[in-house]
Amino acid sequence: MSRKRYPRxxxxxxxxxxxxxxxxxxxxxxxxxxxxxxxxxVEIGGILTTLSFLIGVFSATAKSSFFTGFVSLWLWMTVLFSNFAESLSEGRGKARAASLRQSKTSVPARKLTAESFDASFNEVSSADLRQGDIVLIKTNEIIPGDGEVVKGAALVNEAAITGESAPVIRESGGDRSAVTGGTTVIANEIIIRITTEPGQSFLDRMISMVEGAERRKTPNEIALDILLLSLTGVFLAVVVSTYSVSAYSAASSGMGSPASLTVLIALFVCLAPTTIAALLPAIGIAGMDRLFQLNVIALSGRAIEAAGDVNVLLLDKTGTITLGNRQATEFLPVGGHSHEDLMEASLFSSFSDETPEGKSIITLIQEKTGKVSVSPENITFIPFSAATRVSGAHCGEITYLKGAYDAITKAVLECGGTIPSDLKAKVDRVASAGGTPLVVARNEVTLGVIFLKDILKTGIRERFADLRQIGIKTIMITGDNHLTAATIAAEAGVDDYLAEARPDDKLRMIKEYQNEGYMVAMTGDGTNDAPALAQADVAVAMNNGTQPAREAANIIDLDSDPTKLLDIVEIGKQILMTRGALTTFSIANDIAKYFAIIPAALIGIYPQLKVLNIMGLATPESAILSAVIFNALVIPLLIPLALAGVKFKTMPASKLFTYNLTIFGLGGVIAPFIGIKIIDLVLAGLLHI
Structure with missing residues (x-):
């Protein structure tokens, strides 16, 4: 299936x-x-050093003034690089929003006076529609606003919103009644009830969130802000005390002079956590951008953060863990009949069966025999009915049937046949394995059983294993009986399951885990999922679901692929990992800059500090300027990492902490020593120090 994606x-x-x-x-x-x-x-420091430079030009030596000017220049560069990182990430978000805005147009709408296809109507602009208005949409017309289908069923092209080329069915009642403004009806007619006011549609909210700049800070970001402010306060105190000590020592010893304003500002800027402060806005906005690349919209910035902290994951079985339709995997003859007889009867009874199960039977026969040969003109198909619970075909005097055990047994007995002694055992074997047994008969003779099985999605077991490694518990939710649920749960490798689940069961389970201190995520698409979605910390609704489900969620999957919940969790953890890694790098940076700045700032008063000049920097001025330049340059160098994110690794938190501390902590210590020394050598050569 081809899929249009938003431009990378x-x-x-x-x-x-x-x-x-x-x-x-x-x-x-x-x-x-x-x-x-x-x-x-930092910007205030740039303003002060600029003023100091301008004053110094007229009242100090040229060398001192130019040193102040160079420091001032690189302080401004530090601020500009920080602004650039944030602006670049915001720009990426706004570019995504622009592609969505192309879908938002004003179109004419037939506003009905009653919920009837024959009702009279007034033609109005979609901008004039209000919540509760009833609208008729015909073939090849654009749906004028978000709503619920109240009458009819139609084929809808949602490519303008989701990028998905395949049309979807939207119909009244059930879990597929929600429609989105800007999509197009390509077959049939529907009547919808508008569910939003102008400017509050699903598309409007998506555009607002994708733009990113309006994204509110998450609790983790606020906590990090507090840490940064605390560190900033500490370093301000260090700078003030450094000036006091230098002033007192210079006065009492008669050696040197107090640290200058330029040196003190450089000391503060190099020791303060400027790197993470500059890149923090880009990290969060880039996370939303990565979600958008997956066709997922976060309606709350906090939802992405919460996804990174999730430790309990609730997933539907059908369509999430399994492919959604059971498939034929084995033929089990009974009563001494051959596989060939059973497959022949299965072929005739399924040849015109358009259900996924029927098609899978034909596919399995073709795999086993290499060919499928039937003369359709001699066959009359018997469609499945709720009354008989069987389907099949008439071929002249022969009738082929397939269906549930009790239904086929009844039909065979009514024809005067007998039930093979091994049939019940074969049926029980399939059921105990979590499958669905389909019994096949030819007239009054029972030939065998077809094993229909839930097929796990490729790689799903490995993904659950990865989640388990990082401490996330997976729970499968299904309406199946306990036997079937237990079998699928064991095959998929989930940690637990909830069988025969009802809406209140899901809600109760989420509350219980939350009361124990867990962060819970779940997926859903139906109205009956809305209460649980509203309760979950991370709630992912399918775009093809009902309006109540979408309104209860804080993340919308435009592709309606429930397995993306696993990707969302990974992106949430990637954001947290990126922030932690860059914070570690930023703080570790200070160690190297300490050895460059402190000796240079006080060496005139305390010559003994020369021993701390372990990098062998040329002069105090070059040492300070090198540290300031490195402090500025490291920001743009880390922008790609902030936007792309640290690669997600499935490992326990303790190992992850050790990994980040080794890579980014050690790297944050080593890189400045190398960078500052190289810059110092360049400055020494340029300025002939």
Whole structure:
């Protein structure tokens, strides 16, 4: 099946870079930096050093003034690089939103006076429709707004919203009644009831969330902000105390002079967690962008964060763990009959059966025999009916039937036949294995059993194993009986299952886990799933589901693929891992910068500090300037990592912590030593120090 995807935007698309550069300059407005206190203080430092440079040009030596000017320049570069990272991620989100806006158009609508195809109507613009209005949509017409089908059934093309080329059925009643404004009816007619006010449609909410810039901070982000503010406060105190110590020591010893304003600001900027503060907005917005690449819309930024903390996962069996339709896997003859007799009867009874089960029987016969040969003109198909619970075909004087054990048994006995002694054992064997037994008969003779089985999706067991490694418990929810549920659960490798589940059972289970302190995620598409979706911490609704399900969820899957819940969890964890990795790198950076800045700032007063110049930096001025330049350059160098995210690795939290500490902690210590030394060598060569 072909699928249209939204265009992938690289980390450095030329158009996005141009827009991000312009936005970076606009964000220099101090009022726009209030949301990022660390960078606000860096910008204030840039303003102060710039003023100091301008004053120094007229009242100090050229060398001192130019040193201040260079520091000031790189402080501004630090702020601009931070703004660039945020602007680039926002621009990617807005580019996604632009593709959605193309689907949002004003179209004419037939507003009915009653819920009837024969009712009179007034033609109005879709912009004038209000919640509760009744609208008729005919073939090849665009659905004017979000709504519920109240009459009829139609084939709808949702490619404008989902990118999926295959049309879907939308009908009144059941779990597939929701329609989205901007999609097109391509066959039949339907009457819908508008469920949203103008500007509040599903598409409007998607556009708002995809733009990302309006995304509210999550609890984890707020906690990290508090950490950054705390560290910033500590380093401000360090800077103030450094000046006090240097001033006192210079006055009492008569050696050197107190640390200058430029040096103190450079000390603060290099020690403060500027790297993570600069990249934090990009990490969160990039997470939403990665979800959008999967055709998934997060209606709440907190939902992505919560997905990263999920430790209990509830999944429907049908369509999530299994393919959704049971397939024939084996023929089991009874009463001494051959496989050939059973397959021949199965072929005739299923040749005109258009159900997925019927088609799978034909496929299995073809796999086993290499051919399928039937003369359709001699066959009269017997469709399945709720009354008889059998289907089959008439071929002249012969009648072939397949169906449930009790239904076929009844039909055979009514024809004067007998039931083979081994039939019940074969039926029980299939049922105990979690399958569905279909009994096949020819006139009054029972030939055998077809084993219909739920087929697991490829790789699903391995994915559950990966989730178990990172501490996530998987629970399968199904309406099947306990025997079938237990069999499928064992094959899939889930940790637990809930059989014969009703809506209140799902809700109760979610509450119980939450009361025990777990974060719970689940999928759903029906109205009966809405209560549980509303209760879950991460609720993924299918786009083809009902309006109540979509309204109860905080994540919408446009492709209606329930297995994406596993991808959403991985992206949530990827965001947390990325943030943790960059925070570790940022804090580890300070160790190297400490050895560059502190000796340089105080060596005039305390010559003994020269022993701390372990990098062998040329002069105090080059050491400070090298640290400031490295502090600025590391931000754009880490932008691709912030946007792409740290690769998700399925391992326990303790091992993950050790891994991040080794890679990003050790890397954060080593990289500045190398980077600052290289920059110092370049500066020494350029300035002939």
């Amino acid at each position: 935007l690289g980390a450095f698309e030329p158009k996005l870079i141009r827009e991000a550069l312009i936005s970076s300059l606009l964000k220099l407005d101090l009022r726009k930096q209030k949301g990022n206190p660390v960078m606000l203080l």
